[in-house]
Amino acid sequence: MSVACVKPWFVYLVRAANGALYCGISDDAQRRFAAHQSGRGARFFHSSPAVALVYVETCGSKGDALRRERAIKQMNKPAKEALVSAQRSDSVNGQAIS
Incomplete structure (x- = not known):
């Protein structure tokens, strides 16, 4: 009997050039951010x-x-x-980011 490895999911916030914050989910936050930057992500970033x-x-x-x-x-x-801000201060202090 094998135990299936559950892949984690992530909630992320991306800052747009105008200062707005976009919230989304993905099973790979870095890949999804790259998609947003390249224009293949959400229409939110067209403007x-x-x-x-x-x-x-x-x-x-x-x-x-x-x-x-x-x-x-x-x-x-x-x-x-x-x-x-809380996550940024955690990463500055060497804490693990959840």
């Missing part, structure tokens, strides 16, 4: 290109990622910026 992947959160399943994405999308901009 203002993607400039930085500023937040990545690991989720246990696609369903968990979808629920977390919905929660983040319902946040106001200051709350989203707080997520970005």
Whole structure:
């Protein structure tokens, strides 16, 4: 009996050139960010290109990622910026980023 390896899903925030934050999910956040930068991603970036992947959160399943994405999308901009700042300070302090 083998145990299937569950691939993690990620919720991410990308900053656009105009300062807006885009929230999405993917099973490979770096690959998806590259797609956004190259114009193969969301139409959101047609008016203002993607400039930085500023937040990545690991989720246990696609369903968990979808629920977390919905929660983040319902946040106001200051709350989203707080997520970005908290993760940036964690990475500066050498903490693992979830």
